[in-house]
Amino acid sequence: MSRKFNARGYRTVALSGKDSEEKRQEAFERLAMEETDATQEMQPLDYIFSRDILNEGVDIVEVNQVIMLRPTQSPIVFIQQLGRGLRKAPGKEYVVILDFIGNYNNNFMIPVALSGDRSYNADVIRKYVISGNSTIPGASTVHFDEISKDKIFKSIDKIKGMKTLIKESYVSLKNRLGRVPLLYDFYENQEIDPLVIIREYKTYDAFMVAMEQDKYKNVLNEQEKLTLEYLSKTVLSGVRPDELVILSQLLHRDHIAVADFIKEYQNTYGIEISTSRVKEAVQVLQGHFVSKEAEYQKYCQIDILENDPAGMIKRLQSYTERLTHIPFYTQVEDIIKVGIARYKEKYLPGIKSEDPFVLYEKYSRRDVSLLMNCGKDLSSIMYGMKRIENDVFIFITYHKEESQDEKNYVDGKPDYADAFEDNLIFKWDSQIGKGLDSSYMKDVLGADRKHLFVKKSDAETSFYYMGQFDVLEARNAQKEDNRGRMQPITKVTMKMHHAVREDLLRYLQSHITA
Template identity: 70%
Template sequence: MRELGFERVLFLVHRLTLAKQALASFQNVFGNKKSMGIVGAGNTGYNKDYIFAMVETLHKEENLRKFKQDEFDCIVLDEAHHSPANTYQKVMEYFKPKLFLGMTATPDKKDDNDLSKNVYELFNHQIAYEIRLQQAMEEDLLCPFHYFGISDISLLTDDQVKARNISEEDFGKLTSDERVRHIIEQADYYGYSGDRVKGLIFCSRNKECQELSAKFNELGYRTVALSGSNSDQERESAFERLAMNAEDATDEIQPLDYIFSVDILNEGVDIVEVNQVIMLRPTQSPIVFIQQLGRGLRKAENKEYVVILDFIGNYNNNFMIPVALSGDRTYNPDTIRKYVISGNNTIPGTSTIHFDEISKEKIFNSIDKIKGMKSIIRESYISLKNRLGRTPLLFDFYEQGEIDPLVIIREYKTYWHFMEAVEKNNYSSKLDAHEKLILEYLSKTILSGVRPNELYILQKLLTEQTISADEIQKELKVQFDYMITEQEVDESAKVLQGHFTSKDAEYQKYKEIGILQYDKDKLIHVYSSYIHCLEHREFNVQIRDIINVGLARYRDKYASGKAEETPFVLYEKYSRRDVSLLMNCGKDMSSTMYGMSRIGDDVFIFVTYHKEEAEEGKNYADGKPDYADAFEDNLIFKWDSQIGKDNDSPYMKKVLSAPRKHLLVKKSDAETNFYYMGQFDVIESVNSEKEDNNGKMKPIAKVKMKMHDPVREDLFRYLQSNISKENKTV
């Protein structure tokens, strides 16, 4: 405001506290060069140069009329996500400043869940500056934090916690003496930075706040519970008491240790002294989680860090905790797991993240059963559309770090189907059945981008009708440093002819997609019917979108780091279908790839680290024996062959004779893809026996493998962590 030389400025807020804070900040810059005043809550600084006004006061007709429409050079709207509300709109429609400037930490937050209200549109989709938690930590703008995910002893589900009329029994569990003791023990153990604790505690309901506050007070703590029913004066008094130093206490005003609340502290509160934040509620959204965590991130004198204690219960939405902490909005289950595994690597600087083992398992359990994904995708789509000011493409999701395109395809088969579902009658452009079939096949087969062959060929066919195998080989080498044989060009052509299917019924469905033919002269010719499809603008856009996403994924995830001259990248995740594609099987072999699959000179061992629980009276789940498959350390892996197959069986001979042996591991059956752990050598394989479910002893081979590459430490710990029966049934 100073550098732009604005003479008169209106700063619009929704709470008196914010007006006072903003005025103090502006006075630090301007001193006495500008007169400043507050409008609202009995203050009448209408004639000042810089006015800090409460919207509830200013939006009234008689107060607006005190100003000319062009009175202000600039109008700043604090907490601008509220600006679609009628009160703000009345002010925005009346004034005609040189500049409207909106500021918000949560532009995508909808106060009334009306997704059609678009903050970005109000500001012409112009984002002057954007910074997220991770970048702010990198730039040392915020106080470092130490986050601890701690298992809660309240075993309520989120439905029970959120119930409008919570039962007495359930409420008793939330406020039991045992839970209070557990919270206090953990708060004391993890501590705080500074002379005394100055904490905020977020609960799931006001009644819980009041009861817990009372119990804390009985134990000698000084706390209050705040809700929407408290006046601004009562809130400000509580904030001052929390922030004050112990030596400033008087008989009338004593310091507070904690303030309990549900959500009134989520925004518009600037108590920089907060050094401990305790979360006693399910995480309903990453936005709210960061708002609450952020209450402690302001820097203050004598505060080196803030401690965040998150009491994690048996909640469906636990997967949102790593989503919020990492800032990753892709909602890809594998990515979310990776953030829980990597912990401290998620946050820059000196901040740390730690989950206790039980909390980790509760989060992994939640990730395994993510519910409501279609709703999450829809919200992400509308947010992205609002931000861009146009209909997003699948590539926009990828480029903007929103929902992973593969997650969308998993739910809807094609982006086109998703668009039809979310836009309904607004999406008038239609594709015919054949065009939809092509999009469905390509989305299923090549969108993941595990290799560039098919994507590059499709890209060339957008503008050329004939391309040679030689040209494809040269261009893949130049553009992607990717070597491909003539046979692999042939295999890629077959993939684009609809051959890459697992069952005959699927092949009969896709064999007529009619994209190209590959002749004996090693030339690829595009079919005229496909050219005709490409003339349909919407289909053309969708094809280009698939190509762009696939190639971007290849460059980002698979282009470098290939392990030992294989097409696989160490510790990336692959499906059995991906293995079939990369090994040029000619079709999707995943339905026949069980624990072991031999493909030419390569053998692949697929291991599920934690098996399903057996039914009562059985040794193991049918078809899934409890094999002794486990890492002894970072190099040695012990594996049991399929039951009934010892070293003399053709099965084991395939394993032992393969020149190249690969290990792929997933933690549980809930994961669809496997981590590629690299190649191994068999250092011992001995015949043994195992009892089947019928009580009969059957031959097996017990194999000791040595990995070529030591398993990455964080992944090793993740696979080794136990999934107990209790955690599997929560």
């Protein structure tokens, strides 16, 4: 290719793994060179042709054209290739991507590459394609025409082999760093989301055994593995930092005064927390944050700390001994670093002191249990509506294309006419059998704070937090149950405290589902 281009008057070179670092560096400098800087000894280049070696670890910000001449089945490699041209530089107004060999067959990789999201979550990718223009930071815009959208949506539906994607990301990062990466390395280098790794493998240790096999077998004992499994499951996501800060402090000292902890927490995060909230965080770290007795019997053995009557959080001796084992210490510290980094980037900027939830972020029912200091995981009983002290939570699966008052059942499930009329007004049907005078509706209407969570379809496990709302109207109505009997329901008109963001509303109202 280089010879063909040179014959047509272009200035090009071909690089391979056989070329020295000096030759490669000279080629990079020539590619970035301005015509005015040319000398007799060194002329600018129009193109560099390469195979594999420029996928990663090369940063030439001036690149404004990428030509793809070989197919890749790897989203990671595709992102790296595309990323060669996405950096901003003085005088660089655009980048041209010429794909001659059909990488668009895996075209879900395009929104993944452009959005920066590394969760590979189908819902997140669909939302980005529908509303990309309003979700890219800065002055950038992305527009997908209808044909492109259709092809990408079909490609998204075929996403599979997450472990293959994880392994590709691991090999890529390991080669780039020259060492085995930790979870925080994946986060810091914008590789695949550490939460994706944990969802597939439960712990970093199990992930390492899968990647490196015998080299990492039996590095940890069973109690260490159990502790890391619980912490990965419970605090790695960083939805709040309470437990992470306690763990961080207990890495270096054997006790923490609760009063000092509260003061340091406020100084660091600007949020006042109560003694009872600290107590809840301690209970979480004692293995209590589970939904079943069998889980508690399993995780109560993690033996990390205790909260004594004198207002001290004390590290248990068995945990102190485990921390002397370097592989265990390293993995605990790694979980803490990822969790705190995620909290600072994803949640802290949008946190309001009176509300632990960030508008339009996604939360699972388990997250809601944690953030509301429930003491245990209530997700198994948190369906439709849940009242927790002075807060009520409404969970909606949004299927506007099916929701019609005259319909009673869709695919055997009650069809509730739940829909946004606009970005402020939401219409909601109570559960069948729950009239205006029911204790169910009294819980809704009597709560001081009312929160709405919405997900696009049942394929998703997490909900977008739409914010708090007030009830404008609640009236009795009837709906036929699955036995043909008329039952009371309550039709509720809500008004959101904040107008729902247009891109999210557009996505929810679209007919694209999993």
